[in-house]
Amino acid sequence: MTVNPHIEALPAYNAGLHVSRFEADYGQPPLAKLDSNETLFGTSPLAIEAGQSAVLRASLYPDGSATDLSSALAAHCDVDVDTIVFGNGSEELIYALYGAVLAPGDHVLTVVPGFGLHTLAAKCLQIPVRTVSYKGDWQLPISELTEKLTQKPKILAISSPSNPMGVALSIDELQDLISKIPPETLLLLDEAYFEYNPIATLAALKISGLNWVSLRTFSKAYGLAGARLGYGLCSNSEIRDGIRSITPPFNANSIAQAMAHSALSDKTHLENTIRQTSSARESLSDALREMKFEPAPSKSNAVFFETSENSRAVAEALRDVGILVKPWMEEGFERFLRVSVGRPQENDAFLSAIRKLGLKPGSFSTR
Incomplete structure (x- = not known):
């Protein structure tokens, strides 16, 4: 069977890593799964x-x-x-x-x-x-x-x-x-x-x-x-x-x-999820700004910002310490990370990890 050539040439979808895959590779669950924009505040x-x-x-x-x-x-x-x-x-x-x-x-x-x-x-x-x-x-x-x-x-x-x-x-x-x-x-x-x-x-x-x-x-x-x-x-x-x-x-x-x-x-659960997510998103964005990063003004459950390094390399370094984030690989944006908003402890683990990596901000906002 031959697959159509134009289908073979399509890029793979840039999906997050499933927890089971991480556990199989690292022998333990991740400290923070922030790569797929799932809510970490639970289901109703x-x-x-x-x-x-x-x-x-x-x-x-x-x-x-x-x-x-x-x-x-x-x-x-x-x-x-x-x-x-x-x-x-x-x-x-x-x-x-x-x-x-x-x-x-x-x-x-x-x-x-x-x-x-x-x-x-x-x-x-x-x-x-x-x-x-x-x-x-x-x-x-x-x-x-x-x-x-x-x-x-x-x-x-x-x-x-x-x-x-x-x-x-x-x-x-x-x-x-x-x-x-x-x-x-x-x-x-x-x-x-x-x-x-x-x-x-x-x-x-x-x-x-x-x-x-x-x-x-x-x-x-x-x-x-x-x-x-x-x-x-x-x-x-x-x-x-x-x-x-x-x-x-x-x-x-x-x-x-x-x-x-x-x-x-279940309006109560939805309202609680949105309130907690919005509060955690703003805290995460503020912490990134204190580190001189410039996240986009988000109204979703993620933050998006540029570092001075290739996003895939940064994501792999974070994965080694148990932090999963989404490296953006679209042309022109290969130094950006999309980080889902987690609970405070997961956001803190992410922030601690990028401080230890010594990441520097990128320059997209000045273009």
Whole structure:
């Protein structure tokens, strides 16, 4: 069997290291697992209980329409139930959306640094990707995007709060961007970290007149990364149906559906997670600034900053002392680290380790 040459040439996804892999290599658990933007503040007890009950029905196929969860999300987000689509994580929905919308001759526009699958999913389809880059002020490069939007990309893919930086658009910035998007372009607004910065993006999208998809997930603030359940909120049912035609049936398993439904109802746990994460993120960012690093202004559950060294080498040195972080390897950003926000003891272990390494700040903010 021969794999298509363009598939063989694709880069591997830059994933974090699973705990079991670390334990197999080092013979003990890591001191701090800060490489995958998981929440370290736990899963809702209500969700755990719901998942345990759902396991007893694991011999049955799940509800392929996720009827109960769809209804709950429609009320929660104030959207029509027939505009909601589910995926095995929001990553699956990126691939499905691209497959449903893109055709030969189209191209995708996105920003860098950015979530790798916004680019990788297009390359799988041999669709060109054009990019604009954030600068040292970490403001969305609206003027550069506006120039490239005149070329009428089929999809504009951006995230807010962004991955990896955590930078979030204000409503005014989003409305300004929307005003520049031609009607031929679908806006993919990746909001995996929405709960950490819950502003009225849907209200702006609903009156935009554009085709759009907002991607959200239960993996981050809701603490269900292992259950794998993301969802898309679409501007109309036609886009939802197009995505569903690409996704496999039963891609939202019954245990994930049950856990997500209960997690959605557990507002106290979500609020506690967001409060603790936000407090720990600001403390971590302040500590980095005291060390003369300049982290991007994050509104997510991670911080992103540059050192004077190659990020892969730094991550390997940290791994040797039990600290897992994400080395960023996107062209032009190879000296940046993305560090998930942990509990205070994990953040302290990370900070202690980089002090011992003697890391120096980089110079991106002066460019």
